[in-house]
Structure formats: structure tokens, C-alpha cells
Amino acid sequence: MEYLDLFVKEEDSLLLNTVRKFVEKEIFPVRQLIDDDKDHVIVTEILQKMVDLGLFRALIPPEFGGDGMPSPFSRLLLRTELARGDMGINLSWAVTEWALRPAIMANNKAIMDTYAPWFTGDKLHLACFSITEPHSGCDVENVDHFHGRSVRVKAKLDGDEWVISGQKSLASNSGVADLYCVLCQTDPELEEEGLVFLYVPKDAKGLSFGKFENKAGVQGDRNCDVYFDDVRVPKEHCAADPGEGGKLLRVQLVAGRMASAANAVGNAMAVFEHVLKYTGERIVGGKPIREHSIAAGMLADMAIGIETAKAFMLQCAYMGTKPEIYGAPYSPQDLSRASMAKVYATDMDIMVANKDMEHIGSYGYFRDYNIEKYWRDNKIVQLWLGGAQLGRLDAVRGYYKLD
Ligand SMILES: Cc1cc2nc3c(=O)[nH]c(=O)nc-3n(C[C@H](O)[C@H](O)[C@H](O)COP(=O)(O)OP(=O)(O)OC[C@H]3O[C@@H](n4cnc5c(N)ncnc54)[C@H](O)[C@@H]3O)c2cc1C
Structure with missing residues (x-):
């Protein structure tokens, strides 16, 4: 390596x-x-x-x-x-x-x-970062369109405490995390400026959880509904000053989408290592699979995808360290780059896993062959954090204004 x-x-x-x-x-x-x-x-x-x-x-x-x-x-x-x-x-x-x-x-x-x-x-x-709501998945993340109005979990200041009410859903580590960072709206009229991130410990009074979701993959992670019934936390448990919430949400979306690109690259790397070995050993048509030019071409597409996704991800991370040249961490340019990195890497990962299954044939479909889990686990990385479509909208928003 x-x-x-x-x-x-x-x-x-x-x-x-x-x-x-x-x-x-x-x-x-x-x-x-x-x-x-x-x-x-x-x-x-x-x-x-x-x-x-x-x-x-x-x-x-x-x-x-x-x-x-x-x-x-x-x-x-x-x-x-x-x-x-x-x-x-x-x-x-x-x-x-x-x-x-x-x-x-x-x-x-x-x-x-x-x-x-x-x-x-x-x-x-463990900690949980909870922005998704039952009626507002991508809409929470579509900041350029909704400007924070799609966040329905409410927070209001009562003396020295925030009072939180509403429901979040699907977040990773929900139900098992000890600490929750929760996106709330203090006043929809204030739009992005009304957004706050509040920290809530698991044992807070009024906090409760639904049952764990039954998923197609990523079983190492837990997801459930989280209910806030007038949960109180100290005033100081607000991550940044009210007014900064919109910027913080954008910065978090950039971080989440970059991390998603990294997840996809890692998944695809594992799959590729596996398929290189398998196609070198399994004989079809009188020689190892990878000796057939049609298979070699498929392997080339997989390698090109992995290396370019990884290089672009690192390039975006580099540009993120130079805000004076490439735009602030909450700028449309930064979100555009992170979205491109995620969209490209997750599409690539799905392509790589699909081609891998084709190389391996029926055995790849069996759980014993250690490959279908990568093929199942990777799909959600494309679907979360804006999915494939909002990711593309945010990508072009770096080039022109699009509501
Ligand atoms: C395993 C797992 C882990 C997760 N982890 C977290 C987490 O840690 N924290 C958290 O808060 N949430 C988390 N989520 C939730 C996830 O981020 C949301 O499910 C995701 O944002 C999409 O929301 P949705 O499923 O409601 O889709 P919807 O919002 O209903 O979108 C459906 C489709 O419409 C497309 N779409 C959306 N907006 C537009 C538009 N304007 N124009 C055209 N098409 C559009 C989307 O791309 C998508 O394809 C997780 C979910 C899972 C399953």
C-alpha cells in the first residue's frame, strides 16, 4: 500500500x-x-x-x-x-x-x-449526528432551496435551557449513542439563521427511541427514530452561536459527503483486491478469467474508477485546506466539490461491486464468498446524505445559481 x-x-x-x-x-x-x-x-x-x-x-x-x-x-x-x-x-x-x-x-x-x-x-x-427527519430527508440537506425551513424539530430557549421537541430518524448510531448532536430550528422565519446544533446526552429526560431499522446491509451500524418530548439541555450545549447554524450545516454536509467518498473508495478497494485474486485463480475457457481480454478490460475500468475517485477525493480535501483560494468551507464551491467526490465515488463503487459479481458468477452471490456483503453495504452510501440526485444538484450549484 x-x-x-x-x-x-x-x-x-x-x-x-x-x-x-x-x-x-x-x-x-x-x-x-x-x-x-x-x-x-x-x-x-x-x-x-x-x-x-x-x-x-x-x-x-x-x-x-x-x-x-x-x-x-x-x-x-x-x-x-x-x-x-x-x-x-x-x-x-x-x-x-x-x-x-x-x-x-x-x-x-x-x-x-x-x-x-x-x-x-x-x-x-459513541455519538450520533442527527439531522434527518421522517418528512424531511434530502430536504433538510437542500439548504440552498429550503434555507432551514424544512427542519421541523423545534428548540426554544427557556431561561438557561433549550427545550427540544419533535422527531428525528435514521441517523447512524441512534439508539446506541451516548451523545446526540441534533439539528433544530428555533424560528422558521429566521430560516438558516434560526438553525442550532444542540448536544443531548442519552439519559436526558424526555428522550426516547424507536425500534432499530431492518436494513439490507451495514448491520454494524444502528438506526432508529429518536423522539424529543420537551427535552431540556443547558443553554451552553448549543454548538455555535445562533445565527451560525446554517453555515455549520453546510460545513457538516461537506464533511459528510467527503467521508462518504472515502467509504466508497475503501469498499471498492476491498472488492478489487478480492476480484484480482479470484480472477487469477479461477479457470474458464482454459485459462484464468483475468487472462481473457474482455475480463481485463473490466478490471481496467474498476482500477481506473478507484484511482480517479481516490485522487479526486484527496484533491478536494487539499482545496478545502486553502479557503482563501478555493472558497470557504460553507461556500457553494466547497459543497459542490464534496458532492462531486461523493457522487463519483459512490457510482464508481457500485459499478466495481457489480462488475465483481459478474466476474465471480454465482459464487459471488453466496454469503460464504465474502463479496455480496460489499455489494449490499455500498448502496446506502449513494443513497444517504442527499442521495444521487441532490448530490448532483449541489454539484452544479458550484457553477451557477440553481434554486
Ligand atoms: C444506514 C443509514 C445511515 C444514515 N446515517 C445518517 C446520519 O448519520 N445522520 C442523519 O441525519 N441521517 C442519516 N441517514 C439518513 C439519510 O441521510 C437520508 O435517508 C437521506 O438524506 C435521504 O433522505 P430520504 O431517504 O428521506 O430520501 P428523500 O429525501 O425522500 O429523497 C428521495 C430521492 O429524491 C431525490 N431528491 C431529493 N431532493 C431532490 C430534488 N430537489 N430534486 C430531485 N431529486 C431530489 C434524492 O436524491 C433521492 O434519490 C442514514 C440513513 C441510513 C439508511
Whole structure:
């Protein structure tokens, strides 16, 4: 495995190699069992080992007791490595960072001093970033059209406390997370300026959960409805000043879509490694599958897709580090690039997994062959965070104004 030294520093390269070995030792041998791990015994064991390895501490900056966050490039490549092992496990870990980001970016000491120790300690804690609502999936993320009016979960300030009411749905780690970062609207008239991100601990009075969704894949992740019945949290548990919520939502969408690109690249890398080996061993028409030119052409398309998606993802991450040249993190240009990275990588991943199934034939369809899980797990990465269509709308919004 090579990392581009253009993007990855030596110490991050060490971390990435450690994670690759971790995936091969701890995740590969059990990934086939995760679909049937209904009580998350295996999943929790792996996540706890990730705590032991320092992967959760690595999400927290040193000023809040963590080991300091790896660079944006290495954060993406860490997701790629973990998704190569298992998409659901990666999701559980990566979403924890996504949920903590608003407080970290706002340098919110009240939130971080209270909750960071959960994530820097020895015991597993998860966080959930909850923006989706039952009647508002993509519409919540379609900020350029709805400007925050589509968010129905309400928050109002009552003295020194926020009071939250309404329902969220589908978010990763919901029902199992210890901490929830929840997007709320304080006043629809204020549109984006009325949006706030509030942090709610799992044991808050008035917080309750529906049953876990029964999904086609990513069983390492949990999703359910979350109900807020006049849940109260301290005033300081608002990530940033009211008025900044719209910007923060855009920044989070950029981060989520970039992370989705990384997930897709990792999934496709695993599939490609597998298919290279299989097509080198399985004999058809008198020679290994990959010796047939029609198969070699398919393998070339897969390799081209993976390498270009990875390179474009890293290019976008690089451009994100130069806001003075390429646009602020909440600019339409940044969201456009992240959306292109996600759309391209997820379409590519689906193409790669489909071609892989074609190479392997009927055996690829069997659970024993360790491939159909990648083929099932990857579809949701295309569907979440705006899906394939809103992702495309946001991509062109970097080029012209489109309502
Ligand atoms: C495993 C999993 C993990 C998830 N994790 C999280 C999480 O961590 N946090 C969270 O908040 N949510 C999460 N979600 C929810 C997910 O992000 C939403 O489901 C997603 O945004 C799409 O919403 P929807 O399914 O309601 O689709 P809808 O909003 O109903 O959209 C349906 C289709 O319409 C298209 N579409 C949308 N808008 C337009 C438009 N303006 N023009 C044309 N087409 C359009 C979409 O692309 C999509 O194809 C998760 C979901 C799953 C299944």
C-alpha cells in the first residue's frame, strides 16, 4: 500500500498502516458474521478494540484531552481503510467524529469539557449526528432551496435551557449513542439563521427511541427514530452561536459527503483486491478469467474508477485546506466539490461491486464468498446524505445559481 507523500505525513502513514493491519487481523476474520450479530456482540468487541488502539482518542484535539486529529487527508484515508474492512463498523466510528465536529470547530469548551472525556477514555462511547427527519430527508440537506425551513424539530430557549421537541430518524448510531448532536430550528422565519446544533446526552429526560431499522446491509451500524418530548439541555450545549447554524450545516454536509467518498473508495478497494485474486485463480475457457481480454478490460475500468475517485477525493480535501483560494468551507464551491467526490465515488463503487459479481458468477452471490456483503453495504452510501440526485444538484450549484 502506498500513500501519496504529497498528502500524508510520516506519522499519519504509520497510523494508516496500523489500521490496515488491525482491519486484517480483527475485522476480516469476522466480517461475514456481522449480518447475524443481532445483539452487536462482535461489533461492540471490535469497536472497543478500536478504542484500545486509540482511534477514538485520535478524533479529539489535544486541548480537549485527545491525541490530536490526523490531517484531513489522513482522516479520509482512515475511513477508507476501515470501510475496506467493514462499512458499518467504519460508520459507527466515523459518525462519532462527525457528531463532535460542530463543538470542536466552534471550540465550545462547555460541551467539550463535559463530553470529550467520554471519547478520550478507555471505555467505548459513541455519538450520533442527527439531522434527518421522517418528512424531511434530502430536504433538510437542500439548504440552498429550503434555507432551514424544512427542519421541523423545534428548540426554544427557556431561561438557561433549550427545550427540544419533535422527531428525528435514521441517523447512524441512534439508539446506541451516548451523545446526540441534533439539528433544530428555533424560528422558521429566521430560516438558516434560526438553525442550532444542540448536544443531548442519552439519559436526558424526555428522550426516547424507536425500534432499530431492518436494513439490507451495514448491520454494524444502528438506526432508529429518536423522539424529543420537551427535552431540556443547558443553554451552553448549543454548538455555535445562533445565527451560525446554517453555515455549520453546510460545513457538516461537506464533511459528510467527503467521508462518504472515502467509504466508497475503501469498499471498492476491498472488492478489487478480492476480484484480482479470484480472477487469477479461477479457470474458464482454459485459462484464468483475468487472462481473457474482455475480463481485463473490466478490471481496467474498476482500477481506473478507484484511482480517479481516490485522487479526486484527496484533491478536494487539499482545496478545502486553502479557503482563501478555493472558497470557504460553507461556500457553494466547497459543497459542490464534496458532492462531486461523493457522487463519483459512490457510482464508481457500485459499478466495481457489480462488475465483481459478474466476474465471480454465482459464487459471488453466496454469503460464504465474502463479496455480496460489499455489494449490499455500498448502496446506502449513494443513497444517504442527499442521495444521487441532490448530490448532483449541489454539484452544479458550484457553477451557477440553481434554486
Ligand atoms: C444506514 C443509514 C445511515 C444514515 N446515517 C445518517 C446520519 O448519520 N445522520 C442523519 O441525519 N441521517 C442519516 N441517514 C439518513 C439519510 O441521510 C437520508 O435517508 C437521506 O438524506 C435521504 O433522505 P430520504 O431517504 O428521506 O430520501 P428523500 O429525501 O425522500 O429523497 C428521495 C430521492 O429524491 C431525490 N431528491 C431529493 N431532493 C431532490 C430534488 N430537489 N430534486 C430531485 N431529486 C431530489 C434524492 O436524491 C433521492 O434519490 C442514514 C440513513 C441510513 C439508511
